[in-house]
Amino acid sequence: MTESAARPVRFFLVGVGHVGRRFLDLIVRKEAQLRLLGLQPVLAGVADSRGTASNPAGLDIRRVLALKDAGQSAGAYPEFGHPGQPARALLEGMPADLLVDASPANLTDGQPGLGCIEAALSRGMHVVTANKAPLVLAYPRLQALAEAQGVGLRFDATVTGGLPAINLGRRDLAVAHIGRIEGLLNLTANYILARMAGGHTYEEALADAQEAGHAEADPTLDVDGWDAASKLVILAHSVLHYPATLDDVAVQGIRGVDRDELCQAEEAGGRVKLVATAEWDGEGYCLEVAPRCLPASHPLARLGAKTMGIVYHTDINGTVTASIEEETPEPTAAAVLRDVVDLFGY
Amino acid sequence: MTESAARPVRFFLVGVGHVGRRFLDLIVRKEAQLRLLGLQPVLAGVADSRGTASNPAGLDIRRVLALKDAGQSAGAYPEFGHPGQPARALLEGMPADLLVDASPANLTDGQPGLGCIEAALSRGMHVVTANKAPLVLAYPRLQALAEAQGVGLRFDATVTGGLPAINLGRRDLAVAHIGRIEGLLNLTANYILARMAGGHTYEEALADAQEAGHAEADPTLDVDGWDAASKLVILAHSVLHYPATLDDVAVQGIRGVDRDELCQAEEAGGRVKLVATAEWDGEGYCLEVAPRCLPASHPLARLGAKTMGIVYHTDINGTVTASIEEETPEPTAAAVLRDVVDLFGY
Numbered sequence: 136m137t138e139s140a141a142r143p144v145r146f147f148l149v150g151v152g153h154v155g156r157r158f159l160d161l162i163v164r165k166e167a168q169l170r171l172l173g174l175q176p177v178l179a180g181v182a183d184s185r186g187t188a189s190n191p192a193g194l195d196i197r198r199v200l201a202l203k204d205a206g207q208s209a210g211a212y213p214e215f216g217h218p219g220q221p222a223r224a225l226l227e228g229m230p231a232d233l234l235v236d237a238s239p240a241n242l243t244d245g246q247p248g249l250g251c252i253e254a255a256l257s258r259g260m261h262v263v264t265a266n267k268a269p270l271v272l273a274y275p276r277l278q279a280l281a282e283a284q285g286v287g288l289r290f291d292a293t294v295t296g297g298l299p300a301i302n303l304g305r306r307d308l309a310v311a312h313i314g315r316i317e318g319l320l321n322l323t324a325n326y327i328l329a330r331m332a333g334g335h336t337y338e339e340a341l342a343d344a345q346e347a348g349h350a351e352a353d354p355t356l357d358v359d360g361w362d363a364a365s366k367l368v369i370l371a372h373s374v375l376h377y378p379a380t381l382d383d384v385a386v387q388g389i390r391g392v393d394r395d396e397l398c399q400a401e402e403a404g405g406r407v408k409l410v411a412t413a414e415w416d417g418e419g420y421c422l423e424v425a426p427r428c429l430p431a432s433h434p435l436a437r438l439g440a441k442t443m444g445i446v447y448h449t450d451i452n453g454t455v456t457a458s459i460e461e462e463t464p465e466p467t468a469a470a471v472l473r474d475v476v477d478l479f480g481y
Numbered sequence: 482m483t484e485s486a487a488r489p490v491r492f493f494l495v496g497v498g499h500v501g502r503r504f505l506d507l508i509v510r511k512e513a514q515l516r517l518l519g520l521q522p523v524l525a526g527v528a529d530s531r532g533t534a535s536n537p538a539g540l541d542i543r544r545v546l547a548l549k550d551a552g553q554s555a556g557a558y559p560e561f562g563h564p565g566q567p568a569r570a571l572l573e574g575m576p577a578d579l580l581v582d583a584s585p586a587n588l589t590d591g592q593p594g595l596g597c598i599e600a601a602l603s604r605g606m607h608v609v610t611a612n613k614a615p616l617v618l619a620y621p622r623l624q625a626l627a628e629a630q631g632v633g634l635r636f637d638a639t640v641t642g643g644l645p646a647i648n649l650g651r652r653d654l655a656v657a658h659i660g661r662i663e664g665l666l667n668l669t670a671n672y673i674l675a676r677m678a679g680g681h682t683y684e685e686a687l688a689d690a691q692e693a694g695h696a697e698a699d700p701t702l703d704v705d706g707w708d709a710a711s712k713l714v715i716l717a718h719s720v721l722h723y724p725a726t727l728d729d730v731a732v733q734g735i736r737g738v739d740r741d742e743l744c745q746a747e748e749a750g751g752r753v754k755l756v757a758t759a760e761w762d763g764e765g766y767c768l769e770v771a772p773r774c775l776p777a778s779h780p781l782a783r784l785g786a787k788t789m790g791i792v793y794h795t796d797i798n799g800t801v802t803a804s805i806e807e808e809t810p811e812p813t814a815a816a817v818l819r820d821v822v823d824l825f826g827y
Contacts, residue, residue, distance in 0.1 A: 461799035
């Protein structure tokens with residue numbers, strides 16, 4: 136393998152927040168390794184909520200990162216910046232090989248990610264997304280569009296961050312029948328429950344999680360179970376080949392968990408977790424997100440407060456458990472990069 | 482996807498023991514699912530230690546299974562059987578698309594698997610193997626031969642049975658640097674240690690494992706650590722891109738584990754396991770197999786007696802743990818089938 140064999144991959148990045156920024160950082164840090172794997176990413180365009188920048192010959196990634204570090208928009212990029220221009224404008228200019236969507240999940244209408252993904256696929260570009268919302272709202276349509284265009288639509292980063300839970304399910308267990316999936320898919324909820332088991336009230340635990348950077352200022356999606364339910368919908372489509380929407384998931388969050396009951400359950404050896412479950416009932420899958428007291432012997436009971444995990448109960452592959460401990464969103468960005476390598480590498 | 486699009490895949494199977502037999506059984510049971518995935522396996526030839534059978538038009542898999550169930554050789558197959566013929570003879574007749582090697586691991590000279598694999602690759606056939614020995618003895622040569630011929634050499638079933646530990650490492654963590662691998666790669670040793678922790682002597686625990694079908698009549702390779710070391714060598718080559726031989730592994734088995742010390746360690750909250758470790762030292766990897774007392778918080782400490790597992794400590798993907806609970810060799814056979822699907826499916 137020679138360096139000259141590396142293929143330039145011109146990509147647009149939409150969203151330069153926690154994940155997008157780290158993705159750019161990884162592109163820079165892992166340049167040599169990516170060349171060995173056959174690809175040479177070229178940032179042809181970038182968009183954040185305040186503007187865009189684009190250059191067919193490639194933008195300087197370090198310069199984009201410096202702008203973001205200084206609290207500025209990518210639209211402030213000298214010569215090639217377009218302050219105020221919406222992300223979709225990138226998809227209306229010159230073409231590229233790949234769209235990377237790292238924009239925030241908007242479960243109401245999926246925008247701006249959904250529109251960008253549709254535009255990219257329609258133009259024959261591959262798409263890698265870390266954004267759950269477009270998939271939750273429009274998985275069948277997007278998948279059909281990708282197939283019709285003969286391009287890839289990858290989204291391993293949308294579920295359990297850096298852990299390849301989707302790859303594991305849909306690739307490694309492709310021949311198996313999956314009778315049940317159980318997942319700890321939301322870090323925030325399980326961090327809070329772990330703090331509550333340590334004797335804190337819900338309010339104290341939440342404040343603690345926010346201070347530690349494990350919860351958003353508005354934690355609604357996490358603590359009410361909708362983030363986990365969104366991930367379960369993506370798993371249902373992609374791994375179980377079972378079309379589902381959020382309406383099909385029975386969702387119960389953790390606000391109603393009683394601290395005393397939780398502590399009693401834990402003293403008796405159990406562990407209370409927010410568990411997402413998909414269970415085969417002979418005709419389809421029952422989907423649920425709810426706090427459950429897991430016995431100590433359950434593979435997910437053993438996972439720490441900063442760990443996400445998934446269990447696949449199968450007919451022919453035994454019971455497979457995978458988990459990831461991640462301190463920052465870097466593994467999620469690494470999962471985006473893994474999808475890019477899968478699409479373009481050797 | 483229509484059924485007619487399924488591609489016939491003509492394969493030879495060498496070895497019809499625990500894994501080979503279950504592989505044939507899965508081919509029959511999963512016929513419909515395999516068609517959906519785009520392939521239609523055809524058993525063109527089969528070999529066990531007492532003979533072969535072959536038919537370009539395909540042997541009846543149920544008939545082969547019935548012969549084996551009756552304690553007979555595949556060589557007794559009516560019309561197409563060749564009693565006494567060695568496995569290699571299959572590779573000297575008509576060609577096929579794929580060799581599946583499920584013959585016993587022979588760490589002395591790798592035969593008969595090694596010769597069959599070399600012959601198959603040389604003829605331009607793809608190879609899927611569940612047999613560690615040829616890889617332990619000749620990984621670089623076999624890999625180079627496969628590359629030169631433009632065919633696949635897959636071996637996910639050789640390490641941790643049905644768990645895709647190799648896929649996870651070399652595919653999902655391809656961009657990451659792996660600073661340390663820790664694995665519980667041998668079921669027998671860890672089953673025995675778990676029984677000893679329950680108060681049994683080594684001898685009692687071994688007898689118990691043999692009775693439960695978790696240990697061979699001659700348990701040497703398992704209890705002395707060589708089976709785990711072999712798997713570590715395969716991980717080193719395939720995931721770490723670090724060429725190693727068994728001589729490079731510091732191997733210590735479990736015969737010397739003192740029951741009283743073990744019980745003391747466990748009472749203090751630790752768990753004694755036979756751990757295979759590969760650790761980056763800045764220039765290469767230090768490889769070791771030894772009994773270790775893991776703290777209760779270690780992800781492998783939590784695994785049950787019938788569970789194998791692996792931890793990848795990475796630079797950008799966090800810490801990824803995967804484990805499998807398997808009661809029979811069926812998941813190992815399913816891993817062979819997964820490799821076949823990877824090579825020939827959609």
